[in-house]
Amino acid sequence: MTDLADIDMEFVQLGGTGIRTSELQFGTWRFGKETEEGNVEIGEKRAHKLLDAYAEAGGRYIDTADVYGGGESERWIGDWLADRDRERYTIASKIFWQIRDGDPNSRGTNRKNIRHRIDALLDRLGTDYVDVLYIHRWDDQTDAREMMKTLNGLVEDGKVHYLGASTLRPDAWKVARANQIARNEGWEPFSVLQPRYNLVDREIEGDYLEMARHEDLAVCPWSPLGQGFLTGKYTREEGLTGESRAAESGRFADAYLTEENFDVHDELDAVAEEVDASPAQTALAWLMHRDGVTAPIVGARTTEQLEENLAAATIDLSEEQVDRLTEAKGGPYAGL
Numbered sequence: 001m002t003d004l005a006d007i008d009m010e011f012v013q014l015g016g017t018g019i020r021t022s023e024l025q026f027g028t029w030r031f032g033k034e035t036e037e038g039n040v041e042i043g044e045k046r047a048h049k050l051l052d053a054y055a056e057a058g059g060r061y062i063d064t065a066d067v068y069g070g071g072e073s074e075r076w077i078g079d080w081l082a083d084r085d086r087e088r089y090t091i092a093s094k095i096f097w098q099i100r101d102g103d104p105n106s107r108g109t110n111r112k113n114i115r116h117r118i119d120a121l122l123d124r125l126g127t128d129y130v131d132v133l134y135i136h137r138w139d140d141q142t143d144a145r146e147m148m149k150t151l152n153g154l155v156e157d158g159k160v161h162y163l164g165a166s167t168l169r170p171d172a173w174k175v176a177r178a179n180q181i182a183r184n185e186g187w188e189p190f191s192v193l194q195p196r197y198n199l200v201d202r203e204i205e206g207d208y209l210e211m212a213r214h215e216d217l218a219v220c221p222w223s224p225l226g227q228g229f230l231t232g233k234y235t236r237e238e239g240l241t242g243e244s245r246a247a248e249s250g251r252f253a254d255a256y257l258t259e260e261n262f263d264v265h266d267e268l269d270a271v272a273e274e275v276d277a278s279p280a281q282t283a284l285a286w287l288m289h290r291d292g293v294t295a296p297i298v299g300a301r302t303t304e305q306l307e308e309n310l311a312a313a314t315i316d317l318s319e320e321q322v323d324r325l326t327e328a329k330g331g332p333y334a335g336l
């Protein structure tokens, strides 16, 4: 296992913004997250150990959202940051999902919801500003002009430095149009994108990545390991062969344990062996070598997993290996 301090992560430019930040970001979705059986995936003590490990490897970009763990994720990050130099870290959070039953205005990117939630979020994080505020999903019920004007106000108030859009579907035209409105009005546009992207989930290839390149947007992929599918602990024959909380979700097997995905995994195993790395490290290294990708958001449930994943920063792939991995998933998106 690589020593954490030896990883010494590099800084990369965050798209067209003026800041440089870690080549691997750390995701905290599972801090305080309850499983369907009522277990907590990552408790406070382990959350702090994971943050320690990430920082020791040189990591400086922490990704959260106001709904992760019902606010616990932000609270635990805030407690951890209180003993550190906050200025050294890039902190990103997100707003969107409904927070009050029966109140439609507590969801989305309407002015009332955004203005109410930003202060609560900063309070939990114990900071005056977040470096990046994402809209967690696109809200088709709020006009883009209302959303961009409200978000611009947060930047002008100094509560947010940069704006991001996190998307499930490749809503390329919506982001481009919102940015056009913002520029026409002299408002802050989106600078960072957070889409799902990994060796087996390739829906952003094509228009979305092309739009990101055209707009000079940072691209920070979530679920870079397909929620653990790309780590080698699932097989065609037996399904899960190790321990996993992620796989407790009923939808995981249907989405990931398919013949087509196992074919991709076969190629991943072959390349991993050639470069003497694990499948997880190789899958992350592929993303880091991919044109248009700024920095994947690494997730991990244990410090062992995190140590393994962060060492992806030390792995070099040849162009031929990157191409083989790219082409392992057939279909209309493979040829970028």
Ligand SMILES: NC(=O)c1ccc[n+]([C@@H]2O[C@H](COP(=O)([O-])OP(=O)(O)OC[C@H]3O[C@@H](n4cnc5c(N)ncnc54)[C@H](OP(=O)(O)O)[C@@H]3O)[C@@H](O)[C@H]2O)c1
Binding pocket: 026, 027, 028, 029, 030, 063, 064, 136, 166, 167, 194, 221, 222, 223, 224, 225, 226, 227, 228, 229, 231, 233, 243, 244, 245, 246, 247, 280, 297, 298, 299, 300, 301, 304, 305, 306, 308, 309
């Ligand atoms: N914007 C959005 O809508 C959105 C959505 C999802 C995620 N995100 C962000 O992206 C981050 C990462 O997403 P993700 O958690 O889905 O990432 P991921 O890397 O695809 O999956 C992480 C999970 O895979 C398993 N795993 C990771 N490394 C492993 C290893 N070396 N060996 C074995 N198993 C390993 C662990 O789950 P098990 O051990 O339980 O199998 C771990 O929790 C999140 O924390 C969050 O910040 C954003």
